[in-house]
Amino acid sequence: MDALHDIGRPAPGSGMGHVADTLLHLGPRRSMLLATGLAVLLSLALTLSAHVLVGSLPGLTILLIAALGPLLAVPMCFAPFVRLLQTLEGMRLELARLAQIDETTHAYNRRFFLQMAQREFDRARRYHHPLSVLHIEIESFAAIVSHHGHEGSDAVLRRMAGIALGGTRTLDVVARFENxxxxxxxxxxxxxxxxxxxxxxxxxxxxxxxxYARGEVSVKARTQAASIEPGDEALDSLLKRADLAGHGA
Structure with missing residues (x-):
């Protein structure tokens, strides 16, 4: 599936957000070289400006000090900052992934399904491509929970998710909608x-x-498939025909 949602990223237009994105995109080595080069140029510019203001030109030794100072200081200070950015970015991506995943089955969750369904619905209408939604419901799921507990019912959910994930394409979205x-x-x-x-x-x-650990569960499921039709103006029409509209998370 294409992209993870932005979680914990600085707001659009934020200066720090742009800086962090640029540094992460460049990578640690190129980011450090860029920062060091800019620091050297800035140090030399400030040194020259200060001497011009007092009416003299700096000697070679002063210019070497102005250039070598940033060359030594920036890598020492900048490397931990880049590592921190990489750590935070990894945490952000992991949080984004967890926000899209159902904890029990590791399929996607209802929220992510609806977001992707809206995107694909808009694309299908624009380009007149086919699009289908499939609803699979485990029959008597409440009775399974009652008789086999959460251990048995979770095993059923994981089996269903595993079959669905293993029997579909990478461009398909498999989600646990609810219960x-x-x-x-x-x-x-x-x-x-x-x-x-x-x-x-x-x-x-x-x-x-x-x-599962304490026995076995015989499982049956019912299905309902629906496809986009020319008269569908909103995603809800398609979801209603698949018996998916109006259900809670």
């Missing part, structure tokens, strides 16, 4: 093809009971 509901976003897929995907995934789920 025992899963939603699949299938770009460039018409309704007939989406129905075939649904049938294949459900058959795989029905092949064998789901095993």
């Amino acid at each position: 025992g509901r899963f939603a699949l976003l299938l770009p460039e897929t018409d309704q007939a093809s989406a129905a075939l995907v649904a049938s294949r995934l459900v058959q795989e789920l029905h092949k064998a009971p789901v095993a």
